[in-house]
Amino acid sequence: MSKKAITMMLAAGLALSSAPSAVLADPPAPSQNADHAFDNKVIKKISPERLYDRVALLSQTPREAGTQGEYNAVQYIKGEFESYGYDTxxxxxxxxxxxxxxxxxxxxxxxxxxxxxxxxxSVNGTVEAPLEYVGLATPEEVPDSMNGKIALIERGSIPFYDKLENVLDKGAVGVIMFNGEGQQGNGFGYTYEGQDIPAVAIDRESGLSIVEKLKSEDIIANLTVKGAGTIDKTSYNVIATKKPHKNKDTGQIITIGAHHDSVAGGPGANDDASGVSGVLELAEIMAKTPSDTELRFMTFGAEEKGLVGSYHYASTLSESEVDRMAAHFQMDMIGSRDAGDLIMFTPDGNKNLVTDLGASAGARVAEVVEYGQLGRSDHVPFFERGIPAALFIHAPLEPWYHSPEDTIDKISKEKLTEVTEIVGSAVYQVARPDTPALENAAVAPGPVHYEFDDRPL
Structure with a gap:
């Protein structure tokens, strides 16, 4: 059965995109009651404690791609998949x-x-020049006297690119940047093509100390960067596959993913040990749950380096596999107590089969989930190959995003569990043995109306 045929059958039964929202206030129809029973086969088995404990384990050390920390996480994930009985x-x-x-x-x-x-x-080199503090380096804050000086900049408010462009336009020869209020450490900073000056980061306390020193005296700073450049490293994707019942194989494939790497120096409890835990939890539950659909559970490496792992995986898929892939569900940052509400992002801002299934599952499990437009995660390579895909994430993001403060104490068991329940219910709506014949009223989910939410990440 082709992906187009599968999608048409599923969409015909769901009829979600244009359905009225009144169903949320009305008593459940018989088909919804039946669907709740099927949901319970998955969500009643989801354990908040298991979810939380996995996040705690994975976030004990950073997992930057290409490091021993990532490799240790990869071996743990592989071992978990294999313990559930998967070909991994x-x-x-x-x-x-x-x-x-x-x-x-x-x-x-x-x-x-x-x-x-x-x-x-950053380019390599040594510059010695007067140091000038330019605040957040907005156009209004950078003086004409910047020419030939090193800029001391506070992080925040505008992107790195704009900060550097603003000081470069006024003739800066180097950049020293420190964190903004509430931000910790100095693991940040990017220069872009054409921004060919040495640029470094220091922590907030040190930066503020230099700002105070500048109030009482002129400073000549010497800034040196040497040995910086790119090197080849190895990362890994981990893929666990569950074949469908041989007598009920529809030919379709559903993929469920997260990324296991973290930023440098960051424990990555929410980003994205939370998503990995959700993937492992659903894999454990689905291992003994009958299905008519091939399920692939996967964690990607080097997401933080530019979605490298997911692009690599997508590039290895044959045209036959792509045609059989009905949906990809991506869980990224699903557990922060300090982030906003759950949203489903698609790269083009349009609804698709995944958002339809997610909204319907949300209405059954918790509440209707809205959708929005965003790339920047591992759903993008699937979308670019024509596979319906969406990112499940809480937005706006928490203040601890991409910092050493992304730790286990910031994780909400309730949020972690709810997203896993929603994705699990959505996946099982396709994978359970009586689908994809969702036009059958006995198994079709109740129609759900859900809206576009122009919400920032």
């Missing part, structure tokens, strides 16, 4: 990683004692 594959791939080399700062000939981190993409 490690899919290695090579990516280019940034090696920051070494960086140093001297202030009026005295060596700076704090940690100095090189911006990704």
């Amino acid at each position: 594959e490690l899919q290695p791939f090579t990516f280019q990683a940034w090696d920051g080399g070494t960086a140093s700062i001297a202030i009026n000939s005295s060596n700076f004692s704090g940690d100095v981190r090189t911006f990704n993409g």
Whole structure:
């Protein structure tokens, strides 16, 4: 059965995109009661404690792609899949990683004692020049007197690219940046094509100390970056496959994914140990749950390096596999207590089979989930190959995003469990043995109306 035929059958039964929302206030129809019974085969088995404990385990150390921390996580995930009885594959791939080399700062000939981190993409070189504080480096804050100076900048408000462009336009020869209020550490910073000056990051406390020093004296700073550049590293995807019942195989494939890598120096409890835990929980439950659909549970490496792992996986799919792939569900950052509400993002901002299923499952399990438009996660490579795909995430993001503060104590068991229940119910709506014949009123979910939400990440 082709993906087009599957999608038409599913969509015909769901009729979600144009259905009225009154169903939420009315007593459940018999078909909805039946559907709740099927949902319970999955969601009653989901364990908040298991979900939370996996996040705690995975977030004990950073899992930056290409490091021992990531490899340890990969081996753990592989072992979990295998313990559930899955055929499990490690899919290695090579990516280019940034090696920051070494960086140093001297202030009026005295060596700076704090940690100095090189911006990704920074050029190598040494510059010695007067230091000038330019606040957030908005166009209004950067003076014409910036020419030939090193800019001291506070992070926040506008992107790195704009900050560097604004000081470069006024003739800056180097950049030292420190974190904004509430941000910790110095693991941040990017330069882009044409921004060919040494650029480094220091922590907020050190930055504010230099700002105070500038109030009472002029500073000549020496900024050095050496040995920075790209190197080849290896990361991994982990893929676990559950074949359908041989006498009920519809030929379709459903994929459920998360990314297991974290940013450098970040424990990544929410980003994305939470999503990995959700994938493992559903894999454990579905292992003994009958299905008529091939299920592939996967975690991707090097998402934080530019979706490298998911692009690699998508590139390995044959045209036959792509045609049989009915849907891809991506769980990324699903457990933060401090983030906003759940939303389903698609790269083009249009509804698809995944958002239809997710909205319907949400209405049955918790509440209707809205949808929006966003790339930036591992649903994109599937979408680009013509596979219906959506990202399940809470937005707006928490203040701890991409920081050393993304720790287990910020995780909400309730949010973690709810998203896993919604995705599990949506997946099982397709995978259970009496589908894809969803036009049958006895098994079709109740129609749900859900809206576009122009919500920022």
